[in-house]
Amino acid sequence: MPPLFRFIFKRIFIALITLIILTIVLYGTIAITPIEMRVALYMPQNINLQVLFNNPQALENLKQRIIKEYHLNDPFPIQYMIWIKNFFTKNWGYSPSLKQEVLPALLRRAPATAELAIYSLLLLIPLSLASGIAAAVHKDKAVDYVVRLFTLGFMFIPLFILALLLLAIFYVSLKWFSLGGMNPDLFSIGTSIHSYTGLITIDTLLNQRFDLFFKALQHLTLPVVTLVFSQWALLTRVTRTALIEELKKNYILSAKAKGASSHMILWNHALKNALGVFLSNTALSAASFVTGVFIVERIYLWPGVSDMALRSGSYQPDAPAVMGFTVYSVIVVLLIMLVMDILQVILNPYISRDVLEYSNAK
Amino acid sequence: MRNNPLTRWQTLLVLLFLSLIIFTALFADAIAPLNSGESNGFRIVGNPLNVVPQPPSSRALLGTAPGQIDIFTSLIHGTRNALLFGIGTTFFTASIGIIIGSISALTGGWIDQLSMRITDAFLCIPIIAGIAFFDQVLTLIKMSVIGNADWYMLSPIAAPTSPFISEAQALLLNLNPVMLALIIFCWMSYARVLNLQVLQVKQLEYITAARAIGLKPLRILRLHILPNCIAPIIVLVAKDIGQMVILQATFTFIGFSGNSAWANVLVESRNWVIGAGGNPFVYWWTYLPITLAIIFFGITWNLLGDELNNYLDPKKWT
Numbered sequence: 001m002p003p004l005f006r007f008i009f010k011r012i013f014i015a016l017i018t019l020i021i022l023t024i025v026l027y028g029t030i031a032i033t034p035i036e037m038r039v040a041l042y043m044p045q046n047i048n049l050q051v052l053f054n055n056p057q058a059l060e061n062l063k064q065r066i067i068k069e070y071h072l073n074d075p076f077p078i079q080y081m082i083w084i085k086n087f088f089t090k091n092w093g094y095s096p097s098l099k100q101e102v103l104p105a106l107l108r109r110a111p112a113t114a115e116l117a118i119y120s121l122l123l124l125i126p127l128s129l130a131s132g133i134a135a136a137v138h139k140d141k142a143v144d145y146v147v148r149l150f151t152l153g154f155m156f157i158p159l160f161i162l163a164l165l166l167l168a169i170f171y172v173s174l175k176w177f178s179l180g181g182m183n184p185d186l187f188s189i190g191t192s193i194h195s196y197t198g199l200i201t202i203d204t205l206l207n208q209r210f211d212l213f214f215k216a217l218q219h220l221t222l223p224v225v226t227l228v229f230s231q232w233a234l235l236t237r238v239t240r241t242a243l244i245e246e247l248k249k250n251y252i253l254s255a256k257a258k259g260a261s262s263h264m265i266l267w268n269h270a271l272k273n274a275l276g277v278f279l280s281n282t283a284l285s286a287a288s289f290v291t292g293v294f295i296v297e298r299i300y301l302w303p304g305v306s307d308m309a310l311r312s313g314s315y316q317p318d319a320p321a322v323m324g325f326t327v328y329s330v331i332v333v334l335l336i337m338l339v340m341d342i343l344q345v346i347l348n349p350y351i352s353r354d355v356l357e358y359s360n361a362k
Numbered sequence: 363m364r365n366n367p368l369t370r371w372q373t374l375l376v377l378l379f380l381s382l383i384i385f386t387a388l389f390a391d392a393i394a395p396l397n398s399g400e401s402n403g404f405r406i407v408g409n410p411l412n413v414v415p416q417p418p419s420s421r422a423l424l425g426t427a428p429g430q431i432d433i434f435t436s437l438i439h440g441t442r443n444a445l446l447f448g449i450g451t452t453f454f455t456a457s458i459g460i461i462i463g464s465i466s467a468l469t470g471g472w473i474d475q476l477s478m479r480i481t482d483a484f485l486c487i488p489i490i491a492g493i494a495f496f497d498q499v500l501t502l503i504k505m506s507v508i509g510n511a512d513w514y515m516l517s518p519i520a521a522p523t524s525p526f527i528s529e530a531q532a533l534l535l536n537l538n539p540v541m542l543a544l545i546i547f548c549w550m551s552y553a554r555v556l557n558l559q560v561l562q563v564k565q566l567e568y569i570t571a572a573r574a575i576g577l578k579p580l581r582i583l584r585l586h587i588l589p590n591c592i593a594p595i596i597v598l599v600a601k602d603i604g605q606m607v608i609l610q611a612t613f614t615f616i617g618f619s620g621n622s623a624w625a626n627v628l629v630e631s632r633n634w635v636i637g638a639g640g641n642p643f644v645y646w647w648t649y650l651p652i653t654l655a656i657i658f659f660g661i662t663w664n665l666l667g668d669e670l671n672n673y674l675d676p677k678k679w680t
Contacts (some may be wrong), residue, residue: 021483029499034506156660158608160615161653164635290488298616309494310617317505322498326491333486 004345011341015334022330023087027080030319035072041096041319042066087327093320098308102324106305110328113304115199117293119220120227128232129278132239137266139244147236154233159292163226163299170222223300230292234285235278242277246270276348283340286333294329305329373669379662387442394438404626405435415634415648425647427631433647437655440623444659447541447610447622448603454545455606456599459552464591466553467560468583474557481553489609493543497618500539540613540620544606552595559591593674597667604663611656624652 030038043066067073071082086092092102135147154162170176201220204213246252247270255265294306309325386393396405407422408430418425423434466477563569564587572582607622614620615628628635631648 017479018483018486021480022487026495029495030502033499033502037502037506156608156657156664158612158653158656158660160612161649161656164632164649168635284485287486287488291490294488294490295612295616306490309491317498317502319498319502322494326487326495329488329491330486333488337486 007345008342011338015338018334019330023084023327024080026323026326027083028076030323031076031079033319035067037317038070038072038319039063039066041317042070042072042094043096092324095308095318095321095324097318098321102308102320105308105321106324106328109303109305109307111199112302113293113297113306115201115220116223116227116297116302116304117290118199119201119224120231120293121289123224124228124231124235125282127228128235129239131232132236132278133243133266133271135236135240136243136247144240147240151233151236154229155237159226159230159295160299162230163223163296166222166226167300223296223302226300227292227296230296231285231289235282238281239274239278242274243270246274272348276344279340279344279347283337283344286336286340289336290329290333370669370672372665373673376662376665376669379658380666383441383445383659383662386438387445390438390442394432394435396435396439404623405432406430407432415631415645418647424651427627427648428634429630431627431630433627433651436623436627437651440627440652440655441659443621443623444607444610444656447538448607448659448663451541451544451548451606451610452599452602455549455602456552456595458545459549460556460588460595462549463553463556464560464583464588467557467564468579468587477553478557481550481557484547485550487547489543489547490613492547493540493613493618496543496546497539500537500542538619538621540610540618544609548602548606552598555594555598556591559594560587563587563590596674597671600670601664601667604660608656608660624656627652 071079074082090103092106094100095102095105098105131147135144138144200216201213204210204216247265252265252270255269256262260269294304294309296302297304297306298310305325305328308321394405406429407426408416410429412430413428415428416422416426416430422432424437425433427433427436462477462481466474560583569582569586572586577585610620610622611625611628614622614625615632628649631645634645634648
């Protein structure tokens with residue numbers, strides 16, 4: 001097997017172990033809640049409450065039946081194994097507040113979130129790389145100062161305030177963009193166009209409905225811009241610092257002595273090594289990126305996945321929905337980290353030599 | 363030689379900001395007195411049914427939010443709330459991180475492997491998912507304690523168990539899910555940093571000497587290893603205090619019970635941020651002072667972290 005594939009398999013194995021550790025912790029926390037509450041979460045959908053209120057015996061029977069059926073009284077490892085079995089057989093539970101099964105509800109909302117996240121990442125990575133490189137190359141000159149000033153500012157404006165200000169300026173004052181989420185008229189276009197991917201921008205293009213495509217873009221712009229700016233500052237600073245460190249090293253000096261152009265030094269030597277730091281930082285901030293996506297969804301009323309967890313907020317018990325949401329978001333973070341790690345090995349010759357030769361020697 | 367930190371103007375500025383925050387937090391009651399029966403820093407001036415925010419006047423220095431909540435009072439008392447939240451949360455995250463990081467590095471072997479694997483696993487949970495999750499678990503526990511009419515209608519099985527609340531249950535009811543989740547999902551950076559540091563220091567010769575004269579491992583850790591590893595932790599603590607408060611405000615704003623006094627006012631006035639008649643700056647006082655306070659708080663603690671880093675890092679002494 002090629003060493004790269006071996007590395008990828010090893011990395012996927014680690015991701016699976018991570019997922020198992022986390023689900024044990026999460027399910028264990030749910031399991032400490034009183035059994036009455038957990039029984040109540042598994043109430044059948046078609047139940048006559050009035051009959052139950054008047055009949056304590058039927059109530060007790062129902063309770064015992066649910067406890068038996070869902071193994072709520074069994075030791076924790078058995079309960080956990082049953083949960084894992086249900087997880088893989090796509091039985092993620094029934095959500096009382098959504099009045100729907102959890103997995104279909106998640107999958108119905110996932111494309112909207114994916115659209116937001118994908119466009120933000122596509123904008124975020126080139127933008128922060130470009131500004132980081134510009135600042136590092138022109139260190140202590142005007143460009144550098146401007147970039148540093150802006151990054152300092154954006155690092156401390158809380159995301160929700162940035163979102164509100166952008167909303168106030170671009171939506172209310174200038175009226176450039178449509179408000180927030182894909183509102184009902186956009187969502188109902190599913191009936192008039194054929195859905196290939198579930199992503200509205202791509203579906204409208206495939207159906208050659210350019211008017212709807214631009215409408216979707218109008219809705220996307222503000223959330224994407226907010227998200228990009230909230231993460232841009234950190235990544236730019238990381239790129240800048242890494243590149244400056246790299247440009248100080250001796251091999252750059254020797255490249256200069258051999259007469260390589262500064263263009264060559266930057267793109268062929270320094271940047272390749274600085275990219276490793278950038279990618280590993282992007283992987284590490286995957287979790288905060290996903291958090292950012294959900295906050296932006298919430299503020300712009302985007303009909304994405306976060307809707308599930310936040311609708312059932314305080315004083316509205318809905319453990320299956322929240323558990324499904326948590327596990328789903330952990331899986332998304334793990335996937336982003338996986339892709340970034342593999343990219344890092346492919347793109348950075350230094351790391352790839354290390355990793356690949358090491359796994360060969362084994 | 364180590365410079366006197368008080369000669370740097372940056373340090374002096376940060377200390378000035380910091381003392382301003384601490385002074386405001388300590389003397390909040392004197393600066394903006396509350397009437398009896400008012401709590402959470404909400405002081406109502408005028409008719410609480412009036413939803414139109416009133417501009418700054420002699421009665422309310424920074425104007426009022428909808429419901430005639432005095433913004434100046436909320437600003438001052440919110441500082442105390444934020445400082446307590448930041449310091450409290452960071453104290454617990456740092457403690458967990460220090461214990462896990464140092465013990466795992468000191469014992470080494472499979473314990474080290476396992477605890478670092480667990481640390482990496484926790485890094486994969488987005489904080490918002492952690493908060494939603496703990497919000498939910500606490501809700502479930504609370505409801506079984508106090509019972510809830512709506513939930514009772516939905517499902518007679520979870521009937522209220524007892525109308526009386528014991529002291530332990532009352533404590534549970536007062537737990538802040540945002541704080542709990544931040545404590546449980548933010549200790550990882552401390553553990554990772556300290557783990558690396560202790561692994562390095564552990565191999566130095568004076569540690570071997572300390573072991574040779576028969577000191578107990580915990581005593582070596584406390585007296586000889588930790589003092590040499592603690593500098594980056596102190597810097598992290600300073601930066602985290604600001605960060606935690608920003609996160610608290612964010613999650614309170616989007617609807618979790620984070621109990622941030624600042625964000626609570628922003629929640630009240632969120633519809634007025636967008637403004638009236640297409641101009642967001644008509645009702646500026648409903649959001650601007652509090653926003654600036656949050657940003658000021660975050661920047662101050664971060665700058666303090668930078669200054670501490672300068673002061674504690676031997677490579678930067680000139």
